[in-house]
Structure formats: structure tokens, C-alpha cells
Amino acid sequence: MNSKALKIVLPLLTGIVFVALWQFAAGRYTPEQLPAPVDVLKAIKELSDNGTLWGHIGISLARFSGAYLLAVTVAIPLGLFLGRFIRCHAAIDPLIQVLRPISPIAWFPLAVLWFGIGNAPAVFIIFLAAFYPVLLTTISAVRGVPEVYIKVAINFGAGSRMTFLRVIVPAAFPGIMVGLHIAVGTAWIHLVAGEMLGAQSGLGFMIVDARNFLRTDQILAGMLLIGVLGLAIYRGMKAFEHAIGRRWGVAS
């Protein structure tokens, strides 16, 4: 068997074994404790037919992309600035290092006090989850720009504006991409957490709502969809990264 076929067959085999184990385990518990795979598929169909599913997915994606873009638009310019001005970085870095290990979830009580219930706390939490990875990778990408690139720019008489926009920013770009990539993952994980805590809509809320009615099949349906959507976003990001990499002449 060639390697291309193996790449499809092997994961498929894992999937079949996983579903079989699940089915076997489900037989030993009540449907409230662990529903069978078919029940979960039925739950997805039911949620999709009555329309609630698409609403929840839509609002989750909107919150995710809005908060993510907001984090990126703040973190990249700030990171470029702090990467370039070493003294500012030295001043602010300790503060960042203290704030960063605080889980975005820990901000939740404050977020509710400040912003109330609704979109804002969830958006705030996703913002925090995406902000630090992008900020920190941008800073290190700027500081890691090879000295010789800057020497060449200065030698040819490039002004500070041209050196920044046309040497430092593009040179740091592959490093910034890594941060964008990490941030997609952390932001998506925290989206669900944020929605479980305070929102009245979205996939996270859908899971909490299903729990209140002991609809374990819908809980698992929500979890499965979160996983699949997360994978789709990750893949989309990879494709985008690859296209940029080719454009930049640093295809991996």
C-alpha cells in the first residue's frame, strides 16, 4: 500500500475503533450517562432541523472572529513597537510576565462585573486568550530580525520609516504568523469556556443548556461540533499560512 492510501486508511481505522469502543461502552451505561454514537448524530440532526444549532454556531463564530481580530489588531502593533524599542520593552515586560499566566477564565467574575451578561464577557475572554501569544511572538520576531538585514538597509541609506515598514515588518512576518497560529487554538478553546460561564447563546451555552435538561446526547453533539469546527479553523489557518509563506519565499 502506498503512503498516500495509508494516510487515509490509518486515521479511518482509528475512527472506526474509537466509535466501536464508544458504542461498546455506551451499552453498559444509561443514555443519560453516555449516549451511543448514533444518538449523538440524531441529536445533531434534531438541533439542526429545529434551527437552534445554526444560530449557536453563527454567534460562536462571530464572537470568535470579532474578538480574535480585535486581539490581533492591538497585539501586532504593540508587539512591533515593544520589539523595536528595547527600553519600553524592559519597562513593560515584567507586567506582561505577571499578567500572562493568569488564565483568561480567572478574569470572568471581573468581566461580568464590568461588562454585564451577554457578548462582552465572552469576547473579553477570547481577546485575552489570543492577545498574549500574538504579542509575545511579535516581540520576539522583531527582536530576532537578523542584524545584517538592518545593516544593509542603513548602508543603502534607507530611512527609519522604510527600514521599519519594508525590512523589519516583513522580516518578522513568519514569526508573527506562528503567534497568529497559536492564538487561534487558545482563542477557540476559551470561546467555549466563556460561553459556558455567562452567555445566553453560542455552542458553549448550548452545552450548558443541554446539561440543565439532562440531554447528554446534545452535550456530546456540542462537544463534537466544537472539535470539528476547531479543526476546520486550524486547517484554514494552515492553508493561509502556506499561501503567505510561498509569497514570502519561505515556504515550509
Added chain:
Amino acid sequence: MSDSIPKIQLSSVEKRFISARGDEQVALSQLDLEIGSGEIVCLVGPSGCGKTTIINLMAGFEKPSNGTVHIDGKQVSGPDPDHIMIFQDYGLYPWRTVLGNVLFGLQAKGISSGEALDKAMAALELVGLTSSKYKHPHELSGGMKQRVSIARALAVEPSVLFMDEPFAALDAFTRLHLQDELLRIWQEKQPTIVFVTHDLDEAITLGQKVVLMAPNPGRVQRILDVKLPYPRERTENNFASFRKELFMEFHLVHRQALDGVEYQI
């Protein structure tokens, strides 16, 4: 040409560094050197003799602790687009194509895009890379990358080229080829070239003058005038006699350097 002012003049140049341990080290001591306009001069010497420091001082990337560096009678105060440095690791921008890299210096000068394109293409023609103009640096061999960086320098028509071990990372065959290419370009454009190398054969192949340096502290040991016509036949008798002379002197310097180290211990 003794009545005209030299192109590059170093007078009593001294460069001191504070090492990581906090003690002062003299990289260059009381160094005088004159380089004429349109000359090709090679700096050779064992590691630690300060040859890279000298070229950085002349190119304006570093400042002397004492003494002065003049180019065209003006004191060097920083890097200048008329004096372009070519680095061993090329310094090409990976996100730009070959043509884009060559255009960079012209764009920095603010030359209009049409004129810049003409100049860039002429420079690429000179190094024989017109057919690779839309490639990115990662698609090129080391020798081709260095030719791009030479083209980028030539495009802005500098009067001085500083080359800091530009061919040291290349394989022997490519190195010989690029030495011949450089001489062809030098004869056509007549820039002043200061070429740092640790390869004595390379120095004799290229240099009208070979400046042999000695370490601890960095200083000029000997200046050899290589009065051989170009192109130089590397296997010829005269070439061999210059080579022998330089090698003997180099061994002397090297022994002194080693003795110095033992003495310090």
C-alpha cells in the same frame, strides 16, 4: 599619484573593546593605511588581527576609539550609500525576489521606478543573473546569492565596495569562478575595493596590494605590492613566488600570535 589625496585614509586608528570579563582589549593599535582610488586591496591575517574591525570602521558601522578614517577627504561618520558593504552571509531579503533585492538600494535612494528598473536590470546583466530575476533567494545557490548581493551593490553605483570574506562560505570551484567575475566587474566599473579574506591565494589572485595583518594588538605587519597583470594565472611561477613570500610572512605572524597566547597563559 602621490600628489593626489588617497581615496581611503586611516591615520593612527585605534580601536578598543571592553570584553565580557570587563577588561579592555586593543583590537587595533596605531594603524595607518592609505588606499588609492580604483585600487583593489586585500586584507589578510589570522583570526583576531582586526581585519573585520578595520573594514567596519571604513564602512562606518563602527567608530574608532582614537584616530581618524577619511574617505574622499571627508571623515567617515556612518554608513554611506556610496560605500557599500558586501557580507559573507549575503544579507538578502528572503521575501523579495532577486530583482526586488537589487531594487532595494535604488528605492532607498528614491530613484523613480522606471529608471530603477533599468539600473537593476543592468546590474543583474553584469553578474549574469537576468534569467533568475523572479526567483526568491531560497531558490538560489550560495554563489548565486552572493552575485545578487554584488548586483544590489553595483546598482547604486558606489565608488567603494567593502567585501567582508564574501566568498568564504562557498565551495572552492564557485569561489574561483566568483573571483574571476569580481575582477571582470572591477575592470569594467573601476570601483575601489577593500576585500577581507583569510585565504592567501585569494588575496594574491585579487589584490594589487595585499595588507598582511598581525594580532595582539591588531596592526599592519607588511604591505605587499602584487605586480602581476590580470587575469592572474594561479599556477604561474611569479604567482608562486608572491605566494611563498606571503606564506612565509604569514607563518611568522602566526607563530608570534601563538607565542603571545602562551605568554599570556
